[in-house]
Amino acid sequence: MQRYVATRLAQGVVVIFLVSVGTFGMMHLIPGDPVSLMLGEGRVTQEQIDLIRRKWGLDRPIHEQYLTWMGNMLRGEFGQSVVRSGVPVRTMIAEAARVTITLNLIAFVLSIAVAIPAGIFAAVRRYSTFDYLIMVAATVGVALPNFWVGLMLIVLFSVVLRWLPPYGLGSWHGYVLPVLVIVIGQLALLARLMRSSTLDNLGEDFARTARAKGLREGAVVVRHVVRNALLPIVTVIGYRLAFILSGTIVVETVFALPGLGQLFVESVNRVDYQVVQAIVLLLSVLVVLGNLATDMVYGLIDPRIRIR
Amino acid sequence: MSREAAAPIPRLPAAYQARPSEWSRGWRRFARYRPGLVGLAFILVLLVLAIFPDTFAPHPYTQIFRGMRGAPPTWGHPLGFDHIGRDVLSRIIWGSRVALIVGLLATGIAVVIGVAVGAIAGYVGGWVDSVLSRLVDTLMAYPLLVLLITLAAVLGPSLVTVVVIIGLTTWAQYARVVRADVLSLREREFVLAAAAAGASAARIIFRHVVPNVMGPVIVLASLGIGGIILLESALSFLGLGAQPPTASWGGMLADGRAFILTYPQIAIAPGVMISLTVLAFNLVGDGLRDALDPRQKDVTINR
Numbered sequence: 001m002q003r004y005v006a007t008r009l010a011q012g013v014v015v016i017f018l019v020s021v022g023t024f025g026m027m028h029l030i031p032g033d034p035v036s037l038m039l040g041e042g043r044v045t046q047e048q049i050d051l052i053r054r055k056w057g058l059d060r061p062i063h064e065q066y067l068t069w070m071g072n073m074l075r076g077e078f079g080q081s082v083v084r085s086g087v088p089v090r091t092m093i094a095e096a097a098r099v100t101i102t103l104n105l106i107a108f109v110l111s112i113a114v115a116i117p118a119g120i121f122a123a124v125r126r127y128s129t130f131d132y133l134i135m136v137a138a139t140v141g142v143a144l145p146n147f148w149v150g151l152m153l154i155v156l157f158s159v160v161l162r163w164l165p166p167y168g169l170g171s172w173h174g175y176v177l178p179v180l181v182i183v184i185g186q187l188a189l190l191a192r193l194m195r196s197s198t199l200d201n202l203g204e205d206f207a208r209t210a211r212a213k214g215l216r217e218g219a220v221v222v223r224h225v226v227r228n229a230l231l232p233i234v235t236v237i238g239y240r241l242a243f244i245l246s247g248t249i250v251v252e253t254v255f256a257l258p259g260l261g262q263l264f265v266e267s268v269n270r271v272d273y274q275v276v277q278a279i280v281l282l283l284s285v286l287v288v289l290g291n292l293a294t295d296m297v298y299g300l301i302d303p304r305i306r307i308r
Numbered sequence: 309m310s311r312e313a314a315a316p317i318p319r320l321p322a323a324y325q326a327r328p329s330e331w332s333r334g335w336r337r338f339a340r341y342r343p344g345l346v347g348l349a350f351i352l353v354l355l356v357l358a359i360f361p362d363t364f365a366p367h368p369y370t371q372i373f374r375g376m377r378g379a380p381p382t383w384g385h386p387l388g389f390d391h392i393g394r395d396v397l398s399r400i401i402w403g404s405r406v407a408l409i410v411g412l413l414a415t416g417i418a419v420v421i422g423v424a425v426g427a428i429a430g431y432v433g434g435w436v437d438s439v440l441s442r443l444v445d446t447l448m449a450y451p452l453l454v455l456l457i458t459l460a461a462v463l464g465p466s467l468v469t470v471v472v473i474i475g476l477t478t479w480a481q482y483a484r485v486v487r488a489d490v491l492s493l494r495e496r497e498f499v500l501a502a503a504a505a506g507a508s509a510a511r512i513i514f515r516h517v518v519p520n521v522m523g524p525v526i527v528l529a530s531l532g533i534g535g536i537i538l539l540e541s542a543l544s545f546l547g548l549g550a551q552p553p554t555a556s557w558g559g560m561l562a563d564g565r566a567f568i569l570t571y572p573q574i575a576i577a578p579g580v581m582i583s584l585t586v587l588a589f590n591l592v593g594d595g596l597r598d599a600l601d602p603r604q605k606d607v608t609i610n611r
Contacts, residue, residue: 018446143587148579155572246453
């Protein structure tokens, strides 16, 4: 186990390093000189430009620039927004993250709470109408663009029924539709996964043994099958973190929620690269850590994984 | 013995007769899955529309009908008008072109890169494998949409940009699958035989190994096209895809969002088309998986 943890940790560190180099490099793909971007159309002398270059460290070789930047990132100093001048990027991200985390946490808990019982039920009642419904919903569900689902919910609940606000976060009502969109996206997929995982385990030897001991089918499912069937769900949730983060960007844009996704898209449009850089790095490091944590948890609860 | 009376060639026993080719057997297995056939039919229709949009679209996609802003459907315009008075049906038909170009070309780029990287990593092994595998891990670590939005903005949004950046960022999954398969193929007799006969590594990889991993790759690719069309529509929705006045379904939905309170019906048709197209590709992918690669099940490759 220790060897396994050490290898995965080392790989994780290498990937985080490469992600940081990739992000840094991507920002240097921007055509044009960052100084002239910063100054815009204003008249400046060559000396002033040189002064700014020196102040921002742009006169130094690229690897030094990278090391300085990475050092700042590691200390949590993301710099200041170029557009909203004077506001530390860290503050902007912290404010936005609160909205994003709230939104995704509610959606996540709701989808899990519904999907897992639904998946178990579909597996136990295989080939029933309910089972069929889950499979169809899962197939159609992955094909729906989440932003379009959002738009249709706005049409239904805000334009036709006038029950809920179309966008913004004036009150908690603003969370209802975005949460619904994310739940719709996750629900069918998770239920289908739980179904196939439960089905796999229903046919296992340990389930047959439990039945042979005279346990009722209900007890077999609840005590033996479900515990094992949850394993793949844990990993899929962990590995889907990147997908969930991608989803939240579009959903926040549809509903104009002041979360990380909207901050990111706005910063991209306003060419506020300090903010963009910080968010890209933050999210990808988060994904790496999420995958690492998933591997660890999986190794802990399933001893078979460690022996490799 | 006289030469004239040659004995007729005896018929071979049934077991030795030519069996239907791998392809026709594959097709038969595919055809057993009805939803896959329906999906294929839908894609073929879409393909015809995308190749000849000017024949099928009733109006030019940029023609503005004065005084018809956001007007509801009429007989001549069965899907109504958009926010500046253009015919929605014509724009839907032209939009199929963008969706298919991005879906097919970007997938093609990703498959070529992914198969090459995966085959080299798996066959060569050693430090080459370590370097390529970390590269794959790194690419997989970025939330895909975040990466695409940044790249599109940095490189300047256009149809070409979208195809290239999606192709360049989605190959990692193919590399992973191919690498794993090549690792096991590497020790098989026919590969060892080729090596013993003196074939170069490049020849072994591309003549002997790669053809044997194409089954799972085709399945993954067909299942991936739908996801890529979704990505393209999301980018266009955010204004980072093909630029106006080009008709793209995602871009039409962006207009739909801007005018959702005044002309809510604009946002319906493009979304239906995206969903149906993605669904069709996914169903074909499911059918191909059953036909070509029965080992895999429930693989979803969205990020």
